[in-house]
Amino acid sequence: AFPHLFSPLTVGGVTLKNRVLSSGHDTVLVEDGKVTDDLIAYHEARAEGGVGLIVVQVAGVHETARYTTHVLMATDDSCVEGYRRLAEAAHRHGAKVFGQLFHPGREILESRDGSAPVAWSASATPSERFHVMPRAMTGAEIREVVDGYGEAARRLREAGLDGVEVVASHGYLPAQFLNPQVNVRTDGYGGDADGRLRFLREALASVRAHTGPGFVTGLRISGDELSHDGLTAALVVEAATRLDREGLVDYVSVCAGSSATISGAVHIAPPMTQPAGYTAPLAARVRAAIGVPVMVAGRVNQPQEAEQIIKEGQADACAMTRALICDPAMPGKASEGRTEEIRACIGCNQACIGHFQRGYPISCIQHPETGRERRFTGLPMPTRRRRVLVAGGGPAGLKAAAVAAARGHDVTLHEAGRRVGGQVLLAQLLPGRAEFGGAVTNLEGEARRAGARIVTGSRVDAELLDRAGADALIVATGAVPRRPALELLDDPVVLDAWDVVRGTADVPKGRIVVADWRGDWIGIGVAVQLARQGRKVTLCTTGFGAGEHLQQYVRAAMLAEAARAGVETVPTVRPYGADADTAYFQHTLTEEPVIIEGVAALVLAQGHDPVSELAETARGRVGEVLMAGDCVSPRTVEEAVLEGLTVASSL
Ligand code: SF4
Known part of the structure; x- marks a missing residue:
């Protein structure tokens, strides 16, 4: 299956066995700037699953490149050993390994311990997103960093990697030099297109000079930074064309977006609101202008999409990074035509880039084994086959059933409703959230293939327990919406958010106030849904703003939707009552009353109460x-699925 995707590709002097790659992405599986055993196990799982190329996450080429406290560093020879073990692990399974050479320039996150370096950039042009004012690099500093690219490449070659790519994507340092809106230098590193390209040209030349023939040198660049002051597609094509003509690159890896603005950063890991493979036309523009292979990244989740992109000549290989985070065995399943077994990524961003942004190790909400390979791989199998009942077919119950069955137990899952899926069935009805339902399809398939029986319309009770004679019961009976005690006078209309989503609530015309407690999908989702239906909606949040609990890019996309739909937001308020046409809140900071008049209905998204009597x-x-x-x-779904895995692994 997928003949284009699973044909070899030669890049520089290296032949990849197929055209699926895991592009560089932060994992937080790094300690003191070094490769850890966890990072090796993480990549080895993907290599074992059949990926053709692994591009290891960014490695700083200079001390000023520490953009987070968990970035890899390639600034001295002590990095070689870790990289060597990583390369050997991936090579054992036939995958090739490239490294990423990195300097963030002005895109530096504040460090938790106050030790973030002074940001260096082409010019003193501030970053909008991280609020950083960098310092313009001197000529000597430029030479130091350029040399750093070469030295780092030499180390990675010594470690046995097959190549490296210079990261000029997402508005990082080389892109800051390329961009006339950021680079306002008047020396030889600024001015016209040739001057602005000089830094990147010298970085690539330094890599070539330090590594020699046979070692692949690539370029990672945003085909368009899709940001108000970002690099345009035309500037990127021009730069790539020049570098190709000068023989400085063996391939170009195209993505989109910029770290400098939140609207640009969304494209670093585009959420489910972006269409599949939407960056392929950007890659196609670069590919039409140069002679070396072009790779593309940007929500290429399914082998069908990747096959099409390659077949149409838009790119030569596809980065399917989150698809591999979600299902490391995806390439093997795809090449054997077992596509229905692929656990498809749903673009929620919660546990992959979401974890990175919160500073903890990578995982996947649907596959919590990711990032925890050493904990969950090769667990001793049970000595006795047990009869296991699972009560509840939400994400926790489905994962528990899948894992218990895979461990050889005789598993039956009972779901009281007509369908499995729990709250995910409701979440998928919210605007921009349709793909979330894929998590249920994936988990249910995983449970059934592992041999678990699933019985719907069946509630586990005392009688069923006595009859079933099970050895173990996993209770996963979920939760119901929480109704806080509110002062209600004169019969106000008070509705639960989930009933509104379900379509079972009778929502009046007129102004609707949504009272959101947790700041996840439900409050903002239902507000957007009602506003799109033509209602005037006010979203009141207990926290500092709408969608506070969502991953940053998902939140940005949802806030944009809310703004477009005309949702008005009122932060830091808690509900305390309602009457026929007024909702009463209390400010959480001043404790003063906040009164909203002319209200037709109050919709509550106030979290959940557990259902645990069983x-x-x-x-x-x-x-x-x-x-x-x-x-x-x-x-969250993520926590529920991890708990299902943990509990069932103990059986
Ligand atoms: Fe995909 Fe969500 Fe898993 Fe990330 S956490 S890999 S976006 S399903």
Whole structure:
């Protein structure tokens, strides 16, 4: 299957066995700037799954490149050993390995311990997103960093990697030099197109000079930074054309966006609101202008999409990075035509880039084994096959059933509703959230293929427990919407957000106030939904703003939707009552009343209460009772799925 995607590709002097790659992405599986055993296990799982090329995450080429506290560094020879072990692990499975050479310039996050370096850039032009005012580099500093690219490349070659790419994407340092809106230098590194290209040209030449023939040198660049003052597609094509003509690059890897603005940064890991493969036309423009292979990244989730992009000549290889985070075995399954077994990424960003932004190790909400390979791979199998009942077919129950069945147990999952999926079935009905439903399809498929039986319309109770004679019960009975005690006078219309989403609530015309507690999908989602239906909507949040609990890019996309739909927001308020046409709130900072008049209905998104009675009923009836998901404590799908995995792994 997929003959174009699974044909070899020669890049420089190196032949990739197929055209699926894992592009460079931060993992937080780094310690003291070095490769860890966890990072090796993470990449080895993808190599074992059949990926053709692994591009290891960015490595700083100079001390001023430490843009987070968990960035890899290639500034001295002590990095070689870790990279060597990583390369050997990937090579064992036939994958090639490239490294990324990196300097962020002005795109430096504040460090947690106050030790972030002074930001160096082409000019003293501030970054809008991180609020950083950099310092213009001197000629000597430029030479130092240029030399750093070469020295780092030499180390990575010594470690046995097959190549490196210079990261000029997403508005990082080389892009800052290229960009006339950032680079206002008047010396030889600024001015016209040739001057602005000089830094990148010298960095690539330094890599070539320090590594010699046979070692691949690539360029990673945003085909368009899609930002108000970012690099345009025309400037990028021009730069790539010149570098190709000068023989400085063996391939160009095209992505989109810029770290400098939030609207540009969204494209670093585009959320599910972006269409699949939307950056392919940018790659195609570069490919039409140069002679070396072009790779593309940008929500290429499925092998069908990648095959099409390559077949149409838009790119020579596809970065399917989140597809591999979600399912490391995806290339093998695709090449064997087992596409229905692929656990497709849904673009939620929660545990991959979302974890990076919060400073903890990479994972996947659907596949919590990611980033935890050493903890969950090769667990000892149980000595005895047990009869396991799972009560509840939400994400926690489905994952628990899948894992228990894969461990050889006799598993039956009972779901009281007509369909499995729990709250995900509702979440997928919200604007921009349709793909979320894929998580249910994936988890259900995983459970069934592992041999679990799924019975819908069946509630586990005392009688069923006595009849089933199970050895173990996993309670995953979920949660119900929480209704805080509010002072209600004169019969106000008060509705639950989930009933509104479900379409079972009778929402009046007129002004609707949504009272959101958690700052996740429900409050902002229901507000956008109602506003799109033509209602005047006010979204009141307990926290500092709407969607506070969402991953930054997903939040940005949702806030943009809310702005377009005309949703008005009122932050830092908690609801305390309502009457026929007024909603009463209290400011969480001043404790003053906040009164909203002319209200037709108050919609509550105030979190959930766990449903856990079954655990009590089961004690004494079943040998072992375990609990997973919202019935323990209501929280995210990610936490529920991890708990399902953890609980079932103990059986
Ligand atoms: Fe995809 Fe979400 Fe998993 Fe990230 S966490 S890999 S976006 S499914």
